[in-house]
């Protein structure tokens with residue numbers, strides 16, 4: 001199982017170090033991913049099942065892209081796991097599928113693990129599963145789904161940061177349809193909590209979760225990993 005925490009725009013350098021050190025000291029078995037803000041990336045003392053990754057990057061090694069970070073900056077800290085296609089970058093920061101596929105290809109050329117996020121907005125969910133899947137498949141345009149370091153996170157936009165998780169049946173249906181074409185591990189994300197993680201991890205084809213809000217408290221995140229370890 002992969003249990004991932006997306007800090008988004010939360011935590012600073014000091015609290016990220018406390019968080020990462022606390023999680024590392026627990027000696028969990030599950031695969032753990034932690035995505036802090038880029039200013040908090042550092043050389044952490046990690047056990048092999050824990051990786052700290054980047055929430056975002058500009059698809060260059062280095063150059064003149066004011067305000068962006070490239071791979072020179074990530075490689076300084078040995079970062080080899082990245083998030084690509086998160087709904088907040090698609091819908092709030094305006095990343096197009098073309099921007100996203102460029103980032104994907106760059107990270108792939110760097111042989112990074114890519115946690116690639118897809119998911120439909122509320123109005124599409126209301127049209128039913130066919131509309132949902134056709135929306136999601138378009139988010140795979142120009143994406144190599146056979147890449148060996150790919151992890152896919154199904155994150156319905158309406159469930160992210162809202163406290164409203166998708167139903168177990170809806171998650172099962174989408175993951176089952178994704179599994180017909182994608183061999184990579186499949187995660188669910190969208191308001192996962194300590195109280196709901198066990199049932200979500202029990203869904204067929206679910207290989208883990210990507211958690212935002214409920215993971216920002218290190219004790220909560222540790223509880224979630226502990227539940228995963230017990231399955």
Ligand code: PEP
Nearest residue numbers: 160161189190191212213
């Ligand atoms: C996310 O940011 O990927 C996410 C799933 O957030 P939340 O858990 O807050 O819905």
